[in-house]
Amino acid sequence: xxxxxxxxxxxxxxxxxxxxxxxxxxxxxxxxxxxxxxxxxxxxxxxxxxxxxxxxxxxxxxxxxxxxxxxxxxxxxxxxxxxxxxxxxxxxxxxxxxxxxxxxxxxxxxxxxxxxxxxxxxxxxxxxxxxxxxxxxxxxxxxxxxxxxxxxxxxxxxxxxxxx
Amino acid sequence: xxxxxxxxxxxxxxxxxxxxxxxxxxxxxxxxxxxxxxxxxxxxxxxxxxxxxxxxxxxxxxxxxxxxxxxxxxxxxxxxxxxxxxxxxxxxxxxxxxxxxxxxxxxxxxxxxxxxxxxxxxxxxxxxxxxxxxxxxxxxxxxxxxxxxxxxxxxxxxxxxxxxxxxxxxxxxxxxxxxxx
Numbered sequence: 100x101x102x103x104x105x106x107x108x109x110x111x112x113x114x115x116x117x118x119x120x121x122x123x124x125x126x127x128x129x130x131x132x133x134x135x136x137x138x139x140x141x142x143x144x145x146x147x148x149x150x151x152x153x154x155x156x157x158x159x160x161x162x163x164x165x166x167x168x169x170x171x172x173x174x175x176x177x178x179x180x181x182x183x184x185x186x187x188x189x190x191x192x193x194x195x196x197x198x199x200x201x202x203x204x205x206x207x208x209x210x211x212x213x214x215x216x217x218x219x220x221x222x223x224x225x226x227x228x229x230x231x232x233x234x235x236x237x238x239x240x241x242x243x244x245x246x247x248x249x250x251x252x253x254x255x256x257x258x259x260x261x262x263x
Numbered sequence: 264x265x266x267x268x269x270x271x272x273x274x275x276x277x278x279x280x281x282x283x284x285x286x287x288x289x290x291x292x293x294x295x296x297x298x299x300x301x302x303x304x305x306x307x308x309x310x311x312x313x314x315x316x317x318x319x320x321x322x323x324x325x326x327x328x329x330x331x332x333x334x335x336x337x338x339x340x341x342x343x344x345x346x347x348x349x350x351x352x353x354x355x356x357x358x359x360x361x362x363x364x365x366x367x368x369x370x371x372x373x374x375x376x377x378x379x380x381x382x383x384x385x386x387x388x389x390x391x392x393x394x395x396x397x398x399x400x401x402x403x404x405x406x407x408x409x410x411x412x413x414x415x416x417x418x419x420x421x422x423x424x425x426x427x428x429x430x431x432x433x434x435x436x437x438x439x440x441x442x443x444x
Contacts (some may be wrong), residue, residue: 105407106416123427133437137383139298146311147293150318154285157322172352252405 216256223253265291274330289318296341299403303395305384313344320344335414338404341395342414349392386436388410396430401426 107127111120225251270291296317300310320340328336374409387395402413408426412419 105409107408110419110423114423123423126431126434128346128429128433131402133383133430133434137381139301139384140307141375142293142297142311142314146314147289150293150315151289153315154289154322155282158280158285159318161323183373190397212399 120167160201220256223249224257228252271330274333275423278325278328278330285318285322288321290328292337293318293404294380295405296337299338299341299399300345300385302387302399302403303392304348305388309348312363313341313348317341317344334404335406335410336402336405339414342400345396355382382440383437389436390429390432394425394432395424397425398429398433 107124108120111123115118115123273284273287273350274290274298275287293314297314300313301307304310316323317337317340318340321337327405390398397411397415400406400414401408404411406414408419411426412422415422
């Protein structure tokens, strides 16, 4: 049997002196010629056909198994994904509820503040009216300052109100 | 010798599931692998069995093989199968010898293996199994010494030396057999 894609001389020269290399090359060649001289029997035709038949069966069997494994894997992935999705939805609900509750509480707090501010503005307004009605001579400086202060307070309160 | 490029193409097709490609690989390698097993076992039936097992393993595991290194890969599987075969044969022989001892038969034990074993195979059987395997693999696999060394995880110098000593010893055994020793 003809060998091989290699440079045997080069290989032998790496390990042996030229004389030794030559001797070893001869020994190997003569040894391998024994195999050429005594050919091994060939496998029987029916054995080869049987092997090919078995390969076909094995291929089909492996193919079916492959498809089965793939299907099971995909089903498992879908199941796990669905489970995780459901789990997430379940854990997210309370979070949404919490946000909604906080939002409502904040709104209620804002409503209360608005009501209080409105009351304060009304109170200040009636106070201004009372002061204005009571200023007969209009010369009272202290009274005038108080009116100015009250007006400033009203403006501040209104500003505060609109800022929220 | 097969065109390595063609073998690579066939192996690639087999990897993608082509049944025809598998059949072609059987046609290309059956003869050499049968020779390999026959020389090592000296028995046709065992060689047939090992050959069938080998090709089924090839189908099963071809996904793990690179097409460029198919041949060393295939012969590595063959070598592993032969090692398993030797182990089970030893177990079988141990069991048989125990039975023989128990029966204490005076008749000659029946001949084992193939009666038609040729002279070369008979002399190969007299070598150390490891030596026999390495020279047979070298011959039937058509692998270079470098490839053989890689396959066996041994330095190339060691493989070269083992093949040389093995073949020299075999030639000596053949000559002795010719001289009626």
